[in-house]
Amino acid sequence: MRNRVREQRVGQGMSQAEFAAVLGVSRQTVISIENGRYSPSLPLAFRIARVFVMPVEELFDSEGEGR
């Protein structure tokens, strides 16, 4: 799943470690989400969206996912 997490995080001047601490996940998980290798659960996706104060659908793009 493509997303704009890296773009938003860098825009807010946060390191991956800081962002991981805010979300309560590991740095490896932040890396995996940013690379699109891992699609977060709904609660985590909403937590990420709340950090960036934007709707979850603007942050994550399901295009290309199997339907």
Added chain:
Amino acid sequence: MTARNHRRLWTPAIAVLAGSAIAVAVGISQSWISALISELVALGWAVSLYVIGGKDTDIGAAVGAQGDERQELVKLRAARLCLAVVVVAVVAGCLIAAAAKHAIWPFQAGAVLIGVSYFYGLWFYGTGREEADRAAREHEDGEGF
């Protein structure tokens, strides 16, 4: 010591307990020198697990019992691979023991345990827990009247 560090102790503690049980069995059936060696190996393994559990990696999180949702998924997939290997090992062990005219009941017992726990897991994590919750709720509602 924080709760996070306590969780890091679980896996090494289980390794020490299991290793000690094996060492006692070895001591009773073979020799106490072998038991001592077995215990030292278990202690070394437990120390390694404690060190690995403190690493900031997926393996560290799995061993240290403190992973997030993705690391839990990684752990689950690793456990699935591990189960597949155990099943193959049990079948191979059973075949080898049968061919060598040794007792095969330990392998059969292992296979039965694996099968029963697998189907129990399918039921429990599938609908079993929901059914139990629903039954509990209905019981509570019934008490309310």
